Each structure stands twice: as C-alpha cells, then as structure tokens.
Amino acid sequence: SGLLVQVFGEEGRHARSAVGVSELPLNAAVEVEAVFRVEA
Numbered sequence: 928s929g930l931l932v933q934v935f936g937e938e939g940r941h942a943r944s945a946v947g948v949s950e951l952p953l954n955a956a957v958e959v960e961a962v963f964r965v966e967a
Contacts, residue, residue: 931939951958 928941928943931941933939
C-alpha cells in the first residue's frame with residue numbers, strides 16, 4: 928500500500944481484499960491481483 932502511494936501518489940490508493948486458501952499452485956507463498964489503467 929505504502930509503496931503504491933510512493934510511486935503513484937494519491938492515485939496509488941486502492942481497495943484491498945484477502946482470500947484464504949489451503950494452498951496455491953506451484954507452492955507459491957502469495958497471490959497478487961492488480962488491475963491497472965494505462966494512459967498514453
């Protein structure tokens with residue numbers, strides 16, 4: 928959260944969610960999901 932605000936300023940503020948699962952594919956420790964809008 929803090930990193931996104933440092934990089935993108937106030938535009939980096941975002942909603943969060945957490946979903947518990949018993950395991951992830953390939954023994955991954957975390958799963959991160961993000962949606963970005965890019966303007967050129």
